[in-house]
Structure formats: C-alpha cells, structure tokens
Amino acid sequence: MNAVPTPKTPLVTMIGGGQLARMTHQAAIALGQTLRVLAVTPDDPAAQVTPDVVIGSHTDLDALRRAAEGADAFTFDHEHVPTDLLEKLIAEGVNVAPPPQALVHAQDKLVMRRKLADIGAPIPRYAEVSAAAEIDAFAGGRPVVVKTARGGYDGRGVLIANDLGEARDFASRNLAAGIPVLVEEQVAMRRELAALVARSPFGQGAAWPVVETVQRDGICVEVVAPAPGLDDEIASAAEQLALRLAAELGVVGVLAVELFETADGALVVNELAMRPHNSGHWTMDGARTSQFEQHLRAVLDYPLGDTSPIAPVTVMANVIGGPDKPAMEMDERLHHLFGRIPDAKVHLYGKEQRPGRKIGHINIVGDDVATLRERAGRAAHWLSHAEWTDGWDGH
Structure with a gap:
C-alpha cells in the first residue's frame, strides 16, 4: 500500500524567544501551524513551550540561517536583527516579514523621523x-x-x-x-494612545480600536480599549494614519503606532513597532482576532481576521515585578486571585520575577471603565506583590 502524503504544515520562524513569541506560539497551535523560535537560551519564555527551538544569537548569520531553514515566513518578536543580515537571507530566498526596508524604521529613530517628515506624518x-x-x-x-x-x-x-x-x-x-x-x-500632551493595525503582503489592512496606554517609569502598566472619551474623528484619524504608515513603509504583519494626543487635540507620532506589541495584549481576550493570530495571518498572506471588540471595554494591566519577590508562590497567588476575581484572564510569561520586569498581564472585559481599571490594577498588583491594594485579607 502506498503511503498517503502528509499535507505540509505552515512553518513560521520568529526571531526572539520572549513573551511575544510565546503568545504567538499559542496562536499558531490554534491555526494548526508550527512556530519555530530563535532563542538565546532554553529558558526563554517561548523556548519553554514550543518544541521547535534554535538556540543562538540574532546577530549570528549562521543561527539565522538555521532558524530560517524550511520556513514559509521569517518574522520577529523584537526589531534588533541587523538589516544587512536580513538582506542576505532574502537573497537566499527567505520570506522576511516585515522586510528590512520597513523594519529599519522601527530600529532607527532618526530614519523613522526623516521618513515620517517626508510623507507628512505628524511628528515632534x-x-x-x-x-x-x-x-x-x-x-x-x-x-x-x-x-x-x-x-x-x-x-x-x-x-x-x-x-x-x-x-x-x-x-x-x-x-x-x-x-x-x-x-x-517635549510634547504638551493630554495622554498617550496607540493605533494597532496589520497589513498583509497583498496589501489588505485591518485596524483595532485605538487604545489609551499608561506609562510609569518608561514601562507600559495599563491599556484601556477603546481609549475612553476619544473623539470619533480623532480615533478615525489615528486608525487611518496607522494604516497609511503601514502601506507607505511596506509593513507586513502587525504595526503599532504609539501616539501622543496633544493638549489641543492633535495627534503626534512617538514610536513605531513592527511586531505584536504590549498595547495589543488586550486583543487576546477582548477582540475577535488577537494581534498574535493576526500577525501569523499577515506574514503567511492569509485573509486578515475581524478586529471587532467583543465587549464595550477591555482593560489590560501588566504584572510587573516589585522590589521584593513575595514569599507566596505564584500558584498560590493564582488561587487567591481566581477566588476573588474569577473573570480575570491571566497570561504569565514563564519569567523569573525581578524588580521592574514584566512577568505577565491580566485582561478584564466589561462595560464600566473605572471599575475595570481598578479591578485589573488590583489583580496585577496582587500577582506581583501578594498584597491587595484595598487591604482585603482572605484569611
């Protein structure tokens, strides 16, 4: 009897073994795909969960070649791969997405500012x-x-x-x-926003609702989707700006455009990221298509997914390591959290806790912004500090 050929499973390589690759692996499983990661160590967050791991540096061409072998698409969970190495991979037939001529705008702020000025985008x-x-x-x-x-x-x-x-x-x-x-x-700003979009090689684009991001010590601590009280015209302008930038720069995959909403209601571009982004973690539980699934769809040139929110509001709170690691183990902290806030959706990254380090995030969906912000912040603080911000004692 002749053997029946096994259909080829799409293989995507992601450079970087951090939490973004870990969560992209989760999306790949649901799509029946294989995600290979290039990780620095076997303990990297993504290397802990995916069976296809190449250990090496993103600045080592041989390691990049090993990671790219047989892949249908070659993408990133960070922007630090030298573009000259990517050009060599492209010359060897590797499908790099986003391509280096786009990625450089997320790598180099001077290149990005010059390009945005040339195309008339609002910048400081x-x-x-x-x-x-x-x-x-x-x-x-x-x-x-x-x-x-x-x-x-x-x-x-x-x-x-x-x-x-x-x-x-x-x-x-x-x-x-x-x-x-x-x-x-320094821009006189009202708040920080982010416009998250995706673009396929075919040129299809999709945008999620514009979100408000809250930073502390340079680290994003909270995202509210959609941005509360944002004028519809400004929200539409931000989405259209992000889609235009994705097209102008030739992005393939997810693009995050970090924005300032100025004191007089204008928009100013702050930074760009060409990969899944912290401002899009809310989509895992608050949108019909997560940023991680969408990124895979985009780099493989599948039709893009529905970006509609599934609830009026989603709040994402990052779990950030405090000054001291709690004596209570994370498993016990989870027990307490789920007992008190059972609708909290927890995403942990497999990272050792240390001060200022993102070790996970929490999403909560609902309809009241103030209530959700308090609950998500309380849940995240509990997981990082093992103490309730409202003084509650469950014992």
Whole structure:
C-alpha cells in the first residue's frame, strides 16, 4: 500500500524567544501551524513551550540561517536583527516579514523621523545631535527629550530632561560610545494612545480600536480599549494614519503606532513597532482576532481576521515585578486571585520575577471603565506583590 502524503504544515520562524513569541506560539497551535523560535537560551519564555527551538544569537548569520531553514515566513518578536543580515537571507530566498526596508524604521529613530517628515506624518520637532552643546540651541530654554537612535525600549535609551546639563551628559555618553543621538521637543500632551493595525503582503489592512496606554517609569502598566472619551474623528484619524504608515513603509504583519494626543487635540507620532506589541495584549481576550493570530495571518498572506471588540471595554494591566519577590508562590497567588476575581484572564510569561520586569498581564472585559481599571490594577498588583491594594485579607 502506498503511503498517503502528509499535507505540509505552515512553518513560521520568529526571531526572539520572549513573551511575544510565546503568545504567538499559542496562536499558531490554534491555526494548526508550527512556530519555530530563535532563542538565546532554553529558558526563554517561548523556548519553554514550543518544541521547535534554535538556540543562538540574532546577530549570528549562521543561527539565522538555521532558524530560517524550511520556513514559509521569517518574522520577529523584537526589531534588533541587523538589516544587512536580513538582506542576505532574502537573497537566499527567505520570506522576511516585515522586510528590512520597513523594519529599519522601527530600529532607527532618526530614519523613522526623516521618513515620517517626508510623507507628512505628524511628528515632534526634532534634530540629530552630533555634539552635546547643540542641545542648548535646540531647546531654547524649553524642556526636551533626548534619545538614542537605536536599541532603546521600555524607557531605556530615552531621557525626559528638564535640566539641560543632564541632557548634555546623556548625549555625551552615548555619542562617545558611537551611538547616534537625537533631541526632540517635549510634547504638551493630554495622554498617550496607540493605533494597532496589520497589513498583509497583498496589501489588505485591518485596524483595532485605538487604545489609551499608561506609562510609569518608561514601562507600559495599563491599556484601556477603546481609549475612553476619544473623539470619533480623532480615533478615525489615528486608525487611518496607522494604516497609511503601514502601506507607505511596506509593513507586513502587525504595526503599532504609539501616539501622543496633544493638549489641543492633535495627534503626534512617538514610536513605531513592527511586531505584536504590549498595547495589543488586550486583543487576546477582548477582540475577535488577537494581534498574535493576526500577525501569523499577515506574514503567511492569509485573509486578515475581524478586529471587532467583543465587549464595550477591555482593560489590560501588566504584572510587573516589585522590589521584593513575595514569599507566596505564584500558584498560590493564582488561587487567591481566581477566588476573588474569577473573570480575570491571566497570561504569565514563564519569567523569573525581578524588580521592574514584566512577568505577565491580566485582561478584564466589561462595560464600566473605572471599575475595570481598578479591578485589573488590583489583580496585577496582587500577582506581583501578594498584597491587595484595598487591604482585603482572605484569611
């Protein structure tokens, strides 16, 4: 008897073994796909759960080649792979998504600012810094933000400076290390927003509702979807802007456009990310298609999924390690949490807890923004600190 051929299962390679790859693996299982990850160590969050792991560095061409072998698409959970290596993979026939000519705009803030200025997107006033003294002339006595052009995330590589001496010192240290630096005006903002979209190679686009993001010490701590009280015209403008940027830059996959809503109601682009993003974690439980499933659909050129929310409001709260690891184990903390807040949807990343580290997130859906924010924040604080913010004692 002749053997029946086994249909080929789509294989996607994701570079990076962090929590974004871990959650993309969960989406891949439901779609009957295989996700291979390039991880630094077997203990990386994604390497703990996917059976197809390549251990190596994202700056090692041989490791990238091993990860890419046989893959239908080659994508990322971070933006740090050198574009010259990606160009070599493309020359060898690898389907890199997003392609390096798009990805560079998420890698290099100067490249991104120049491109956005060229296409007329709203951005802060900025300048490249070649010597620290140039900051004084740019500032003109006003507060500034100084950034490294490459490598920053979660507040790293960014200085919100009210003191020019501090700004000059930050610039001098980075310039001396060969790191390009730019300076921007501090935007008088009402709040921070994020517009999350996806785009396929065919050019299909899809947008989720615009969300409000809350930052503390440069780290996102909360997302409210949709952004409460956001004018419909501004929300539509933000979605259309993100879709236009995805098309103009040639993005394939998910694009997060971090925005400032200014004090006078305008929009200003802050940062770009070309991968699943913290501002989209709410979609796992609050939208018909999660950002992780959508990213897989996009890079494989499947038709994109429905981005409609399934509830009036979803609040996502990050679980961030406190100054001390609680004596109570996480499993016991989960018991207490589910006993008190049974509708909390918990997503843990398999990370060791340490101060300031994102170790998971919680989603809660409902219809009252204030109530959901309090409950999600209380749940996240309990998981990270083993203490209830309202003083409740279950014993």
